[in-house]
Each structure stands twice: as structure tokens, then as C-alpha cells.
């Protein structure tokens with residue numbers, strides 16, 4: 001069974017909803033922001049920090065100084081040395097407008113900030129079933145968004161809290177569309193000049209994240225938002241992590257990247273992987289922009305790997321020297337070598353365009369093109385040139401309307417299910 005099938009259903013049980021996001025909620029919340037006890041506590045006044053207690057205080061003040069002695073170790077730096085720590089604001093600073101989408105890790109709402117009138121998107125993190133405190137995945141998502149502030153990455157504004165500890169929301173800039181929905185409703189595919197602009201934006205966001213040691217690990221068209229001014233914003237860092245961090249026993253998890261966009265090294269059980277996994281997904285997105293439909297619409301890992309082999313030709317000792325050392329390679333029966341079928345699949349793209357696509361969809365992660373290199377690819381400097389974002393047409397926003405209908409069927413991001421098992425018997429059908 002694929003990991004995508006084993007994940008729990010996406011909906012948050014109604015009884016666990018906060019007053020803010022319950023269906024019958026009135027826009028008025030409590031007058032005062034509600035914060036958790038810990039978040040509410042104010043930093044100690046400066047006079048209480050050890051650094052501010054004079055060592056030669058007059059005798060008359062000795063008693064009070066004694067009483068004020070800090071309860072923590074003097075080796076702990078005083079709060080005054082920390083950057084200002086401000087408590088999270090309440091979700092009631094926002095008026096809920098409509099729900100946009102319910103994904104695997106949270107619900108996303110459109111909302112208005114009461115003070116400024118700004119329209120924002122609030123992603124409610126799914127914390128209801130957490131038994132071990134605040135989940136690392138949520139911390140990684142917030143941290144990655146804060147690290148990767150870029151024109152083509154969705155802007156995080158703040159994190160707000162609801163009535164209880166399980167109600168935490170990420171506040172982001174509201175972006176009108178996601179690329180997946182747009183591709184579904186558009187009558188014809190994007191023009192070459194538009195594909196170039198979108199790819200340049202995506203690549204510059206990915207290069208920026210990779211420079212900051214952040215792997216996205218779930219790049220796909222539904223996680224690419226697009227505003228009405230032709231600008232793409234990479235969103236959903238729910239599976240992101242720092243790739244320089246020490247890797248635990250067993251290596252990096254294989255529970256990453258939504259099936260259709262998953263790199264072959266992950267499919268074949270690699271426990272160490274890097275930025276190249278994102279670049280494979282970028283290749284799948286490039287192909288999807290050209291085709292107006294996902295490139296590999298497989299039902300499971302086995303079908304996906306056979307589709308990849310069919311399109312690109314099976315890997316060889318030259319195209320992927322490390323192939324045979326991958327955990328699941330031994331279980332595969334490779335067909336006789338044959339050439340890539342990419343040209344037949346994309347008859348209208350220029351030679352340079354096809355070259356970029358095949359450099360992204362390269363088996364060997366070591367040989368796969370990096371985001372930095374791809375940005376300089378000749379495809380972007382040949383005619384037709386990338387279209388200026390301002391010249392993109394605008395579309396009615398499904399996200400700004402009533403609850404969105406699922407217009408497409410595609411697999412979800414992998415679950416964090418502990419009982420996930422990798423396919424052990426890979427075989428070509």
C-alpha cells in the first residue's frame with residue numbers, strides 16, 4: 001500500500017475546532033487577545049537581571065537585593081541580552097472570511113486583519129493528536145518560512161494562537177491562486193514566454209532556499225501560489241528541513257515529496273539525499289506547465305518507477321553509477337536499455353528547453369542540474385523571452401470565493417505515519 005493511501009483523512013473533527021474557525025462563529029472574538037499562560041508572561045524587569053544588581057550595594061539595601069536574587073543560574077544570560085521576545089497575538093485579531101482548503105497538515109482560511117483591513121491567509125496547524133508537545137514539523141515549517149524570506153516564497157507575517165494550546169495558526173500573505181487549480185481551469189496551457197517566467201521565479205526561490213540549507217521536499221503545483229500580477233510564491237514548507245543538520249540513525253526519512261513529484265533515489269530507498277530531490281520535482285513541474293497536466297500520474301511507487309523508466313529509458317552504469325548500490329535496486333528487473341522518449345513526449349519545445357528538462361529529470365542526483373545552474377540555462381535567454389509578470393492575464397480567484405471545490409484529483413503529501421512501510425518488492429510489471 002502506498003504511504004499516501006495510509007494517511008488519515010484530512011478533516012479536523014468539528015468538536016475540536018476553536019470558536020474562531022467554527023462554522024457558526026461570529027466575527028467578534030473576545031475583547032482581549034487570548035494567549036497561553038506561558039506566552040503571556042512578561043519578561044522580568046531589567047532590575048531583576050543579575051547583571052543589573054550592583055555588587056557593592058549599601059547595607060540598607062542588602063535585604064531587598066537578597067530577596068531579588070535570581071532563581072536561575074548566573075551563567076544564564078539575562079533576558080536583556082536576548083532579542084525581544086514578544087508573546088504571540090490572538091487569532092481574534094483576525095476576522096475569518098472563508099475557508100480556502102483543507103490539506104493534510106492543516107486547514108487554510110482567508111481572513112481580514114481587524115486593525116489594518118489586510119487580507120491574509122491563516123493556516124491552522126493540526127496539533128490535536130499531538131501527544132509529545134509541539135511537533136517538530138510545525139517548528140520546521142515556521143522556521144523555514146522565516147529563513148526563506150524571498151519575493152517568490154509566500155510571506156509569513158506572524159504566528160497567532162487560539163483559545164487552547166492546540167490552536168496555532170501561521171499568518172501569511174493571501175495569494176489568489178494555486179498553480180494546480182489554475183492549470184485545471186485554464187482553457188489552454190501557458191505560453192512558452194509565460195512558462196519561462198514561472199520557471200525563473202520558481203528556480204530563484206528554490207536556489208534561495210538551498211543557499212540557506214533548506215530543502216523544501218514537497219514541491220508540486222498545488223504548493224505553488226500565484227497572484228494576479230504573475231508572481232509565483234512557493235508555499236507549504238510542512239515537510240521542509242535543514243539539510244546540514246545531523247541525520248539520525250537510519251538516515252533521512254523517505255516519507256517525503258508527494259508521489260508524482262518524488263525523485264527516483266527516494267523511490268529506490270536512498271536514506272541520504274539532498275537538494276537534487278527538489279530539482280527532480282522542479283522538472284516534474286516544468287513538464288506539467290508544458291503539458292497542462294501532471295507528468296507522472298502513478299497510483300503507487302511501483303507504477304511511478306516503471307513510468308519513469310518508460311519515459312527516460314532505464315538507468316545504466318553511465319547515467320546512474322550509484323544505482324546498483326541503492327537498497328531497492330536489487331529487487332528491480334531492469335528492462336533492456338532504450339533511449340529517452342522525452343522528445344516524443346514534448347514535440348514542440350525547443351532543443352534548449354528539452355535540454356533543461358532532461359537535466360532536471362536526470363537519474364543521477366550528482367549529475368542533476370542545480371537551481372543556480374538552471375537559472376543560467378540558455379533556454380531562458382532564447383526567443384520567446386520570458387514575459388514580464390505584469391503582462392500575465394488575471395483569473396477569478398477560487399480561494400477568495402466560497403469554499404473551494406476540489407477540481408482535481410492528485411495524491412497528498414506523505415503522511416507522518418509511523419507504521420509506514422516501504423515497498424520491498426519492486427519489480428517491473
Ligand SMILES: Nc1ncnc2c1ncn2[C@@H]1O[C@H](COP(=O)(O)OP(=O)(O)OP(=O)(O)O)[C@@H](O)[C@H]1O
Pocket residue numbers: 100101102103104105106107108121123154172173174175176177178222223225235236237238399412413
Ligand atoms: N498564503 C496563501 N494564500 C492563499 N491560499 C493559500 C495560502 N497558503 C495555502 N493556500 C491554499 O491552501 C492549500 C493548502 O495549503 P498548504 O499546502 O500550505 O497546506 P497543507 O495542509 O500542507 O496541504 P497539502 O498537504 O495538501 O499540500 C494550498 O494548496 C493553497 O490552495
Ligand SMILES: [Mg+2]
Pocket residue numbers: 103222223236
Ligand atoms: Mg500543500
